[in-house]
Amino acid sequence: MIDAARASGPVAATRRRLTALVAALWAVSVTAGPPAGELRLQFGAAESFLVEVDRLGLGEKFAGQIDRLPALTLELAADGSALLPVQRLPMPGPHPLWQALAGEGSWERDARGNLQLQLPLDLLEQGANCIHYGELAVMLPASGAGSAVMKVTGQTCEYFKFTARYQGDAYWRQGEVTVAPAHQVRFPVHSLQQLQRDTGIDGARLAPPDGVSAEHLTVAGLLLDGRHYQSSCTHAAGVSRGCEQLPLPAFSLSKGLVAGVALMRLERLAPGSSKRTIGELLPACGGGWDGVTLQQALDMQTGRYDSPEYFADEDAAIASPLFLAPGHAAKLAWACTAYPRREAAGERWVYHTGDTYILVSAMAALLRELRDDERADIYSDLLHREAWSRLPLGPLAAFTRRTADAAAQPFGGWGQLLTADDLLQLGLWLAVEGRQPALLDADMIRAAITPGGALPGVAAGGAGLRYQNGFWLLNAAPTLGCAQPYWIPFLSGHGGITLALLNENTLYYYVSDNNEFRWLSAVAAVHQQRPLCQ
16 A cells, blocks of 8 residues: 555645645636536545556656646536547646546536536556556536546556545636547447347356456457447446446557558558568668568567567566667667577567567658658558548547657557457458458458468467467367367457457457456357357
8 A cells, every 4th residue: 555645734735825826727617507618637646546466666666656646637528418528548748657548428417506527537657558447526516626536446457456546626617618529339239148148159258268367357248240249347447438438458459450450551552562671661770680571570580589488588578678768769779689680580480579669660661751751650641541541430549659759659569549349340340351452462461360271370389379460360170179270360469458350250359457368268159159160
């Protein structure tokens, strides 16, 4: 427990003076109509801050800061009973660790005319991909300062888990605010109990699947016949939102969704792009990368590594500048020099997020070259605007983590925030591209998600596990009893995150944070009622 007792004496006096100053600057006006304006929040140290897991020593590194929240200003407006924030993406701020992310909430007036606001307010680590789920409750009287309570009750984060309660002051300034309408999900959500009634599939075997701890499961779901069946997420979500609105970290799902899809798109636009070399496009990496192609970097076959053992290099890099340095130059310098060359590129698969960072940096340079535009962006332009603009994705899909400097380089191998609906839309889009490629290179997308033959891709840690173009492939035939290999393409993320394309219209996903990667029991449950192989 971090001691977060409220200050007294001179500190308390200073706080009272600051509170009075803010109240004077903010003309509090809670009118009788629907709320529209700016909400100013001031919190001190948490009243309680209970750390359950801290594998990286964040409590010590950010001592005196980790249990504090920055002052926040939210622009809000009502749409019926819904309360909508103007900013739907993580909000930049001065805090060395935390960013805030506001979600869609609700509002009402009590019997005395006080305005009560309730909305999700999540915390994200600067430069990282974990999400800590919070709920904000605000009471605003007709005049004077209001009160705010913020609770953090759960997270999707393998290395840092905590609960917290904050109490602070709230100030309201009425004004004209324009907000986008509430986001409508494409796939209305049905329960896993309904799945069993509809299809006979045992929903209990999907959430959690065998080998995944129920207490560490954020959410799981299945898309079948155009219907989205989803588990509850009560331990991770605030009371003012449903699971369909819960932001989820992608972590290494981005290796396929960002790095893989970007190279497939570049290859479609400029054939031969995948054969361009790292050394040519990124001179900063040095001559040792002259013979390594973009394709080989995507497949993690650069020939450079310390240990060929499964995930040994990746686990050792958890506290490296790749993940901790804020700027692009430091991240790239580490990724380019971290491992010696052991053999020729294209010979052996060794998992490195650093290889993906190098790849995305090289693709960014290639895109600027192709467009003759130094402002061309690999994520905003090539992916979000050009490839995904036809999909009804939520606002979070526009976001990815970037370096905190002028380069604003997308991380590529991690950093996206998506809802379950976003995951399903992107998964179905990939399935469609695999059948009828329209935006992606046909050979590359088909090799990744509609493989043929006994051994697609490259060996990746086991006889039944392969890797191709940022996608994993798992042979489920032994589990399902298929006569021929049945390769399931899937994306996998740190902590225990999976999006699996079981066939062209059946997708399964789960999000957890206890390093448990087990989901074949869920596939078997689907297969019992809806055979996946004949």
